[in-house]
Amino acid sequence: xxxxxxxxxxxxxxxxxxxxxxxxxxxxxxxxxxxxxxxxxxxxxxxxxxxxxxxxxxxxxxxxxxxxxxxxxxxxxxxxxxxxxxxxxxxxxxxxxxxxxxxxxxxxxxxxxxxxxxxxxxxxxxxxxxxxxxxxxxxxxxxxxxxxxxxxxxxxxxxxxxxxxxxxxxxxxxxxxxxxxxxxxxxxxxxxxxxxxxxxxxxxxxxxxxxxxxxxxxxxxxxxxxxxxxxxxxxxxxxxxxxxxxxxxxxxxxxxxxxxxxxxxxxxxxxxxxxxxxxxxxxxxxxxxxxxxxxxxxxxxxxxxxxxxxxxxxx
Amino acid sequence: xxxxxxxxxxxxxxxxxxxxxxxxxxxxxxxxxxxxxxxxxxxxxxxxxxxxxxxxxxxxxxxxxxxxxxxxxxxxxxxxxxxxxxxxxxxxxxxxxxxxxxxxxxxxxxxxxxxxxxxxxxxxxxxxxxxxxxxxxxxxxxxxxxxxxxxxxxxxxxxxxxxxxxxxxxxxxxxxxxxxxxxxxxxxxxxxxxxxxxxxxxxxxxxxxxxxxxxxxxxxxxxxxxxxxxxxxxxxxxxxxxxxxxxxxxxxxxxxxxxxxxxxxxxxxxxxxxxxxx
Numbered sequence: 001x002x003x004x005x006x007x008x009x010x011x012x013x014x015x016x017x018x019x020x021x022x023x024x025x026x027x028x029x030x031x032x033x034x035x036x037x038x039x040x041x042x043x044x045x046x047x048x049x050x051x052x053x054x055x056x057x058x059x060x061x062x063x064x065x066x067x068x069x070x071x072x073x074x075x076x077x078x079x080x081x082x083x084x085x086x087x088x089x090x091x092x093x094x095x096x097x098x099x100x101x102x103x104x105x106x107x108x109x110x111x112x113x114x115x116x117x118x119x120x121x122x123x124x125x126x127x128x129x130x131x132x133x134x135x136x137x138x139x140x141x142x143x144x145x146x147x148x149x150x151x152x153x154x155x156x157x158x159x160x161x162x163x164x165x166x167x168x169x170x171x172x173x174x175x176x177x178x179x180x181x182x183x184x185x186x187x188x189x190x191x192x193x194x195x196x197x198x199x200x201x202x203x204x205x206x207x208x209x210x211x212x213x214x215x216x217x218x219x220x221x222x223x224x225x226x227x228x229x230x231x232x233x234x235x236x237x238x239x240x241x242x243x244x245x246x247x248x249x250x251x252x253x254x255x256x257x258x259x260x261x262x263x264x265x266x267x268x269x270x271x272x273x274x275x276x277x278x279x280x281x282x283x284x285x286x287x288x289x290x291x292x293x294x295x296x297x298x299x300x301x302x303x304x305x306x307x308x309x310x311x312x313x314x315x
Numbered sequence: 316x317x318x319x320x321x322x323x324x325x326x327x328x329x330x331x332x333x334x335x336x337x338x339x340x341x342x343x344x345x346x347x348x349x350x351x352x353x354x355x356x357x358x359x360x361x362x363x364x365x366x367x368x369x370x371x372x373x374x375x376x377x378x379x380x381x382x383x384x385x386x387x388x389x390x391x392x393x394x395x396x397x398x399x400x401x402x403x404x405x406x407x408x409x410x411x412x413x414x415x416x417x418x419x420x421x422x423x424x425x426x427x428x429x430x431x432x433x434x435x436x437x438x439x440x441x442x443x444x445x446x447x448x449x450x451x452x453x454x455x456x457x458x459x460x461x462x463x464x465x466x467x468x469x470x471x472x473x474x475x476x477x478x479x480x481x482x483x484x485x486x487x488x489x490x491x492x493x494x495x496x497x498x499x500x501x502x503x504x505x506x507x508x509x510x511x512x513x514x515x516x517x518x519x520x521x522x523x524x525x526x527x528x529x530x531x532x533x534x535x536x537x538x539x540x541x542x543x544x545x546x547x548x549x550x551x552x553x554x555x556x557x558x559x560x561x562x563x564x565x566x567x568x569x570x571x572x573x574x575x576x577x578x579x580x581x582x583x584x585x586x587x588x589x590x591x592x593x
Contacts, residue, residue: 025450046454047454054477054480056474057443060478061443063433064445064448064449065451066447067447067448067451068451069378069455070451072447088440088474091434091437092434095424095434096434
């Protein structure tokens with residue numbers, strides 16, 4: 001059976017958690033048929049607010065609902081949340097520390113068919129620069145669903161950035177999951193692959209390829225980009241001495257940037273960042289081929305890992 | 316509808332006068348702030364905080380309280396003067412406004428200052444946040460009202476109208492926007508920088524009830540707020556015609572005084588005009 005999409009998993013989880021917590025209210029900006037918040041809307045129309053094509057307004061309405069004691073989940077395409085609505089997010093969610101949960105949909109290249117206006121490859125950099133923001137990038141559908149109640153139960157500003165489609169599954173139902181705590185997906189001593197989102201599954205696949213060549217790659221999943229689990233990064237860097245980061249995001253300011261910031265000060269380590277080089281992508285027929293075309297393929301992860309390994313050996 | 320007794324009007328006018336003086340002293344002391352838009356809002360703030368709003372300074376986070384959102388956050392001097400006078404925090408604290416260790420920020424901060432319901436400073440957010448607060452009241456079956464004070468130049472911001480749309484969609488009768496319509500913004504006259512008229516027609520066409528009053532007449536303001544309470548179907552906007560810098564002859568209607576602090580000599584002249592000595 002094909003893995004379900006992150007958005008479908010999210011939509012169902014939101015409904016399920018909304019059944020038990022009456023304080024959950026949901027907002028969308030005319031994208032509920034895309035984000036699948038319509039699953040919640042159909043069951044709880046009185047707790048669903050469609051604010052139309054007005055993302056900053058949607059954010060502010062969510063802020064008001066939070067001030068009034070509710071737990072709003074505000075949904076929109078990540079490109080719009082992170083760009084058009086970002087001032088409202090900065091001023092009224094982060095600075096005013098209101099208990100709003102943002103869900104940034106269609107992240108990365110996952111809206112392959114709509115092209116660069118709808119791709120969202122700067123959002124991690126933007127969200128993680130905001131003081132007080134917690135930023136979560138789940139790796140698959142199961143983990144996306146598992147984060148919904150965790151987000152609701154943790155007070156304060158949180159953004160969850162999810163893809164439109166499915167990714168290679170990595171998270172098991174019921175597996176331990178904690179905001180801010182990275183997951184060691186695979187042990188290895190030769191090179192450390194640090195990834196978020198859809199690239200976690202790809203890194204696991206790349207580690208298999210590397211294993212066949214006698215290279216033992218560790219895979220560390222950083223689902224919480226902020227606050228980042230620094231200790232887990234130091235650990236994998238110390239154990240392997242060579243790091244590759246991988247994300248479905250611009251090479252600038254995302255996971256790779258965050259990991260580099262952590263390592264540069266305390267534990268400088270040879271490293272290479274995999275991401276979309278500083279460019280706009282293109283329209284494509286599916287996400288996987290688009291990701292491959294922009295340097296995010298499994299084979300490339302493996303070859304970059306071998307390259308960084310050589311750097312380590314030269315030291 | 317019952318109007319204000321003569322003594323009540325006099326009392327409110329006296330409070331407004333005091334708040335003007337306090338605001339100017341505050342702005343002068345730290346040589347920063349926004350005198351023009353603070354002075355124009357004196358009666359509006361006075362009538363809201365001393366006559367209309369259901370609030371309890373002893374219990375500032377009371378769940379049933381009416382909420383106030385200073386959408387034109389740069390009128391913070393007037394806001395802080397009002398909150399202190401109403402008893403939310405000691406008036407002596409106003410003297411430390413803007414100092415590094417003082418809770419009073421350049422623009423209002425709900426986490427630092429008692430009585431502030433929401434942060435502001437970037438214009439345009441009062442109406443849409445008010446929409447969310449009113450929806451929360453509906454969800455929780457509470458009858459508090461939400462007042463938000465906007466500038467007229469602020470109505471140039473698209474977000475105001477996104478919020479106006481949403482308020483009408485949800486028929487939020489507990490939302491009241493007040494526009495401090497002083498006709499002047501940072502760069503000059505509103506009608507020259509970017510015309511907003513016909514303002515009343517615009518709000519009406521967005522599905523709001525519109526009341527127009529003299530924003531320096533406490534009786535008219537009070538009557539308008541009473542009328543809002545009886546609103547049955549729509550949110551209400553009160554367009555309060557005001558004078559920027561009201562009460563200080565050399566500040567009136569001058570864009571210069573949007574965000575410039577008076578010198579000591581200018582403060583002395585201003586206070587004298589307002590019936591106080593430096």
